[in-house]
Amino acid sequence: MNNFTFYSPTYFVFGKGTQHEAGHYVKRFGGSKVLIHFGGGSVKRTGLYDDICRSLEKHGIEYISLGGAQPNPRSGLVYEGIELCRKEKVDFVLAVGGGSTIDSAKAIAAGTVYDGDFWDFYEGKPVEKALPIATVLTIPAAGSEGSPDSVITHEDGMRKRGATGEAYRPIFSILNPELTFTLPKYQIACGVCDIMAHVLERYFTPTEDVETTDRLCEALLCALIEEAPKAVANPEDYGAQANIMWAGMVAHNNIVGVGRRQDWSTHNIEHELSALYDCAHGAGLAVIFPVWMQYVMKNDVMRFVQLASRVFGISVNFHNPEETALRMIERLKQFWSSLGLPVSFKEVGAKAEDIDFMAEHISYEDDGCIGGFMRLNAERVKEIYRLAL
């Protein structure tokens, strides 16, 4: 196990009706004038926006609002938000929505108290200061409600970049599973796939002596495999949605990923896919993860066998562990497929002729590779894309 630090100071408020406590918690954590940041019109249609306004008013908190955050949130709205916050002397940013809205809110919160261009943080400057950020989560997927991360796309060149820093951890996050009842089934499935990917990206590691976090990762995967089909079949299944929502936070606040080298290459490989074909991130991950597994399994086949046995209950073929690993990958594809997700290039409309462009467009590290479990250069990434044809 490697040395590590772990810090997750967010106050989580979980359960039915908890959006009505937004005002109470903004006050408790020192906010007096709030920017409510949201995405499309759904938060207004469902009455969630009104619930939050009433809760803020009840506690004497002023607010203004800014909607329009979109999937793959853009820099333009961030600049607008920063200007608004400065002009209106906002001292607290409350994101109401999914990961994109929260990521956009984080960028606004950091940019407001920073002298330079907020984009500096997305070019590598650590985020050390930001207005306090809080969230009311409506989509379990990105884990941004408990993570120190934010991903923004700059409209100048459509560069998609991540920033990270302790100031990006939300002060509080309200998680009410009832707010997910109106999600389209496909979006629920995409969210689950994103959560499972966050776990798997931590799971595939070359680090030894990590049994505790291995087991915690496997636990989340087991729970998601149990609960996701229920939520997709009936989005108003409170128990299933609640289990997925808490798993989504635990999967990405890093408590199950500490002390081990992680491998985030699938996220990178997928980003090119969703950027080019405008498919959902979770859908792209369902296409990429199985073929990435197929390609890298030779690096440590027993880790795949462990996953097969412990999570999928597959009987191990001790004389041919590769066969067990391949069966597990097949089972994972079947599972994602059963949720309505695509698992091939064809199903997301991706084309063989774009493979070279995508593979060469990835931001590789200095040695021209990505990945912690197996180092992948552009040639290898091309082979992985090809496996998904």
Add this chain to the structure above:
Amino acid sequence: MNNFTFYSPTYFVFGKGTQHEAGHYVKRFGGSKVLIHFGGGSVKRTGLYDDICRSLEKHGIEYISLGGAQPNPRSGLVYEGIELCRKEKVDFVLAVGGGSTIDSAKAIAAGTVYDGDFWDFYEGKPVEKALPIATVLTIPAAGSEGSPDSVITHEDGMRKRGATGEAYRPIFSILNPELTFTLPKYQIACGVCDIMAHVLERYFTPTEDVETTDRLCEALLCALIEEAPKAVANPEDYGAQANIMWAGMVAHNNIVGVGRRQDWSTHNIEHELSALYDCAHGAGLAVIFPVWMQYVMKNDVMRFVQLASRVFGISVNFHNPEETALRMIERLKQFWSSLGLPVSFKEVGAKAEDIDFMAEHISYEDDGCIGGFMRLNAERVKEIYRLAL
């Protein structure tokens, strides 16, 4: 799943050599004059005390020290610590030791900034304010390094009571598994049993739809069953000790216990045993937990079957689930026994004639019962004790 809040703002610093960072973190979190609180002489013998003093000096932090915290920490030393902190204008309390030392440090930290008698907190007053508390953990067991809890024994009447409150969450905790290398094997085993009990007390619940936390609890138990024998066989096995240490924190900061009714009656039933016979808390739990299980399993035998199957890999007897549950309990006893722990009254020197006294000495709730999985009155507790004869 029930509504809940979860808040664990402690900054964890984990790994080899991390005690040398104590000064850095005290400074970062605003301390300028520290009380170093510790237990017996072992922290001086091992050089840990000196390491910490040097680290504080390096960062220009003043300190004084108070040793003498003992297992089942006492009120007398707490009063002494409070007086010392006030006189010396201490603004930060650093506990160096195991759960008892940390619990004692928490009481000192709260008492120093409180006008009345610190014991008020142990009679039910919520702990809302305390000096900042930090820890350097030397024994994985109590989980106090990440929990909001403290247990103190008042010397007037030897009343053992717990207090809880957000101000009791440590600001930072340093967890270096190397510091456990010098622990006696029996103490390692007792610590593991305490950690497993913290998980099991969360696991046995009547709350439905808790698959995510069920799986996380099972994950910790699996990891502990894997790692504990290695650590007991060779206390210098860094990987095993590291896995146990992180599991000990995760088991008790409540991330695996949220949203579900818990059952802490075994802790209550055990406290009487260790109070009367002066056995270690973890040892008493190894005696009590199996017989508690045996007594309450009729309440929801399938939860015991789930544990048998998922954690112990026991093949389920679907026609006779009780038999599967009993096999699991037997397996658990064998496991604890294999670590060198007692699993009967006889092995801790407890006597049948003390059962009535112990059962009647427990602090029951208003209805004369304890327990969240099954309500137990004094008569039932007596039956449980008798099963351990």
